[in-house]
Amino acid sequence: VEVYCANPKCGAPLPQYEENCLVCGRSGGAPNVRNAGLKEERDALQARVGKARKLALARRCASELANFEAYVGMSQAVIVRPLAVLDSFVHSDNQLLLTFHQAVRAKGRLPDKNEWDPRRETVDSAINPYIFDRIHFAALSGDGKGVSSFGGYHVTLKESAVELRTTVFEENGFPFLDRHHNRVPPGYRAAWPERGLLAVAKLHSKLSAGISTSVFPDILLDQGTTHGDSDFIEVHIYGLLHRRAIERVEGAKPVRKEDKFIWRKIRRSLEGIGVEVMET
Numbered sequence: 001v002e003v004y005c006a007n008p009k010c011g012a013p014l015p016q017y018e019e020n021c022l023v024c025g026r027s028g029g030a031p032n033v034r035n036a037g038l039k040e041e042r043d044a045l046q047a048r049v050g051k052a053r054k055l056a057l058a059r060r061c062a063s064e065l066a067n068f069e070a071y072v073g074m075s076q077a078v079i080v081r082p083l084a085v086l087d088s089f090v091h092s093d094n095q096l097l098l099t100f101h102q103a104v105r106a107k108g109r110l111p112d113k114n115e116w117d118p119r120r121e122t123v124d125s126a127i128n129p130y131i132f133d134r135i136h137f138a139a140l141s142g143d144g145k146g147v148s149s150f151g152g153y154h155v156t157l158k159e160s161a162v163e164l165r166t167t168v169f170e171e172n173g174f175p176f177l178d179r180h181h182n183r184v185p186p187g188y189r190a191a192w193p194e195r196g197l198l199a200v201a202k203l204h205s206k207l208s209a210g211i212s213t214s215v216f217p218d219i220l221l222d223q224g225t226t227h228g229d230s231d232f233i234e235v236h237i238y239g240l241l242h243r244r245a246i247e248r249v250e251g252a253k254p255v256r257k258e259d260k261f262i263w264r265k266i267r268r269s270l271e272g273i274g275v276e277v278m279e280t
């Protein structure tokens with residue numbers, strides 16, 4: 001399926017992973033969003049959703065599934081970072097949050113010697129070829145809480161900052177690729193406005209007749225027990241991330257004296273630009 005440049009004077013085919021038209025320079029929008037909108041992706045997702053709805057009907061929880069879909073339709077993108085990273089991100093309007101790959105390439109950080117970082121480039125490029133270094137990762141959340149094991153501070157992004165350039169993906173890429181023999185079949189991603197459909201396809205079996213809506217946040221984002229077994233819908237935000245994209249920050253008041261000082265500084269910066277800060 002070919003996608004074409006929207007400039008009426010141009011109309012050249014847009015390469016799949018380029019943001020701008022190579023002929024006239026007009027922006028074609030975020031490539032991840034374009035790719036999630038391709039017919040084979042949408043058809044495969046619709047087939048999964050159809051199956052999910054049928055199964056829910058058989059289990060007498062069709063209305064619960066519909067409620068859950070509506071709930072996820074209002075969910076937000078939440079990034080989690082440790083205090084020090086949040087501090088450098090929010091302290092001025094000239095600061096941008098780097099993706100992992102940008103930071104490693106700029107020699108701003110080294111990969112960790114953990115089980116993830118050595119495989120990160122392979123995993124990320126399988127899911128978003130060529131553009132993976134420009135993708136910021138978040139988790140889909142219904143209650144302002146992201147994946148706790150990534151750090152202590154939960155940053156909710158504004159709807160307006162993500163809606164045009166964001167896609168959602170079934171789960172963390174590492175377990176996904178393990179499960180799918182290192183391939184990425186169609187039907188496991190969706191554009192931001194269709195995140196409710198992806199959640200229905202993935203999570204329908206967690207719902208039951210009469211289930212309370214109070215458990216929806218934990219169904220959508222399961223914190224798990226130790227690092228690595230949390231389960232969530234991964235959010236892929238294409239492009240730059242600026243502190244004015246933040247709607248809300250939630251985190252615990254630090255215990256150590258020097259951390260308390262940093263946290264006070266962060267709060268001042270955030271409140272100065274109208275961001276809601278919640279201490280837990």
Ligand SMILES: [Zn+2]
Binds near residue numbers: 026
């Ligand atoms: Zn063009």
